[in-house]
Amino acid sequence: MASETLVRTETLAGGWVKPRNRWQGAPNSIHSDAVAKKIGMRGGTIPGTVHLSHFAPLMNELWGERWLRQGSISMFYTFATLDGEQVRAVVERPPPGAGEDVQLAAWVETPEGRKVCTGTVAVGRPDATAYVRGLELVNAGREEIRILDNMSPDLELLDKPDYVVKDGGDPDGVIRDPQMMYRALQPYTPGVTVTDAVGFFGATEVCLRAGPIRTGIPYRKTARVVCVGASPKTEFAWFDSELRDEKGTLVAEMRHMTRWMKVSSPKWTT
Template sequence: MPDDITVKDNHIYGGWRQPVNISASVKDSIHDDETAQKLGMRGGTVAGNIHLEQFPPVLLKAFGPRWFECGSLSMYFTYATKDREEVRVVMDVPPEGAGDAQVETWMETADGHTVCKGTASVGTPGQPTSLDSIEVKNAAPEELRILSGLKAGDKLPPREMTVTHEDMSERLIVITEPLDWYQGNSPWGGAIATPTLMFNAMRVDFQLPIKAVSFQGAAELRNLAGPVKVDVPYRVGGEILSVGASPKTEFYWFDAWLEDRDSGKRIAELRLMRRFMKASSALYQDDK
């Protein structure tokens, strides 16, 4: 655990960190400087799932190891950061003595921007998470170009996957907040997956053939019978929740699940909103 976590005025403050834009070399993406600046961004952006990896030390301070077993982190992204810009996690202190609880949490930059905001919980607090509270709506089919043909209820075919030690070794080179448990000797008997590796494991939407620059608009990780472990075979699948449009983007929400390959026990879930920029698509060139 880092030694720079502080508690003040009913808030838990994580230390200032500098997340690395590990996808900066991916051309024609929101993460490379040239493409991002053409689309009106300040530069190549750090992916939202990388930011999720900064929360565990504060989650452990708030909820203890139980968060990895039955905790959630539900965040809406509001400000894109660039490579190594300083950010920190802030979280409300849970009610004293509460076994199950949900609190507000956010990430902020040194100059006062809110990178993401939402809720963190453990157990069954009896209230909706930040993303559960959002009423998702579908656009009329004629409003969609980039996501034409995609609709709520579409299944994302299941597949088998394993978070390997090689995956973990690559993450640990650039991880924002390393924990010893990611390398082994955890309370659950072996190495556990980082939030980013949990997220990546459930990205079953990558199989969709969509041609436009995209970014993560919101994400929720839920541990149901966690943690997700390294070198354990799982089965993952998902379903489109809704398909919508805004003035600058088309987007979809999807729910994904991860279960034990052999027993079928549900281990974790992901809800993700993925936005596609209209300005990056040839389907909108005539509108300029």
């Protein structure tokens, strides 16, 4: 994770990094070259959530520990990168006179200026709606759904009263990396994992309401489907998940979207 920060007039930009594809060779995975190229991608892709990590040094510089208590990162993934391709995180600088509650435009870019993901980061309780939360969710008609025929809006996926986050914390158990926050809030269960189609992440929004998230502490973790939709090339589902402490306080919540390629599924190709 790069700590170098370049200060410019209107933005803060993190140092260039080269994420590695640690999922190369996974079966039926868009992260594998052979699978990805078969469905029209350039090669095995870096998961979108990896790029959330690039913002951690900028969030620390802007807001320090406060971001871990009441912060958010909200990204819509727009361009898939490959193993070792350079990227960096960029955040709009707070305007003069910005108060303690502020939301800023943010994105990850390539050296050519292509945006890998775009959205917002925030601290406190700003009036503005986070980027992903502001997107309209449109359910598809059931006749348009084949891959995700076992999903429906409001379907409860899990309710774990003694869920413990085991990985990703610092020596004090505090999770500081937004990618690891995603993993703590990951909504999937075996019953909704789609194995006959190739999936990839479309958007992720993590909101810390009474953070930080910590390892080794029991939470009640819940997740549900909030939208099942379709585009010409994909089917997709939106998920909401939460972590609550033993008192019922909302510690963190996430809205996440995954897409599945129609061309990769026998339900669309046969």
